[in-house]
Amino acid sequence: MRVLILLCIALISGVACAWIVFMVLQPKDSQLVYQESNTPLPPLPCSLNASVCTITYQDSVISIESSMRPIQAMRPVTFFIKGFSNLSDDLVLKVYGLNMEMGTIITQATKEGDTYQATINLGTCSLQTMRYRLALYEGAKPLGAFIDFDVEQ
Numbered sequence: 001m002r003v004l005i006l007l008c009i010a011l012i013s014g015v016a017c018a019w020i021v022f023m024v025l026q027p028k029d030s031q032l033v034y035q036e037s038n039t040p041l042p043p044l045p046c047s048l049n050a051s052v053c054t055i056t057y058q059d060s061v062i063s064i065e066s067s068m069r070p071i072q073a074m075r076p077v078t079f080f081i082k083g084f085s086n087l088s089d090d091l092v093l094k095v096y097g098l099n100m101e102m103g104t105i106i107t108q109a110t111k112e113g114d115t116y117q118a119t120i121n122l123g124t125c126s127l128q129t130m131r132y133r134l135a136l137y138e139g140a141k142p143l144g145a146f147i148d149f150d151v152e153q
Helices: 002-024
Strands: 053-057 060-066 076-082 091-097 104-108 110-112 115-121 129-138 141-152
Touching (some): 053 141, 060 141, 091 115, 104 115
Antiparallel strands (some): 060 076, 076 115, 091 104, 110 115
């Protein structure tokens, strides 16, 4: 009887620990609300598939460009970022899905002159249009600067 009680306590403790790990301790980037796959995505203010896009960060205008137009899954794409004036050489890009969980791609950008660049390879997705967010970090510190882009399947 004691063994049965101990096993029940261990099972309940295990379930409680798993709930804490998966529900409470998840990083904030993964606490996004994913859009239903059958709901049309709202239009983007700027498409990296068509042109260079700009965002505002503090008092600077940051331009972001992709090496491939349109951006395709399973093909390396390089992002070029210009316009940071007082940023260390520790620019990190985090790319993750907004309408489907695809994991997070984290890569260190290299600096050449006034341009940062980083190459990533996006995974393929079952959705017709996969929307990603490219978020910029200085090391581990989020800058609050990001751009969203689509990849058509």
